[in-house]
Amino acid sequence: MCAPDLLGAMAMAIVSAYDYDNPSRFLEHARQFLEMHEAENNLMLGVTSWFATHPERLRSAPYFVVVEDNDVVKGAAMMTPPSNSLSLGRSRQFLRAS
DSSP, rough: HHHHHHHHHHHHOOEEEEEOOHHHHHHHHHHHHHTTTTHHHHHHHHHHHHHHGGGGGOOOEEEEEEEEEEEEEEEEEETTTTEEEEEEOOOOHHHOOO
């Protein structure tokens, strides 16, 4: 691919990341994507849903991220305290294109 073609392809892909410390807002953005491959994302769905329904049980805020490519969710992640464990959900098509 020559340089102008590469630049054109890069300009067409608009990747955005959105971070949340609120599990309900994260689920509003990511739930449909996560449920498309529920078996792969059941840990993230379950933990985040539990956090959303029991916010009083949180000792410190978890961290959530949603990644979009051209306004389509392609990935999601959560990091939970106190151990800061990380869980990822991703689109196979997005990974192949990267």
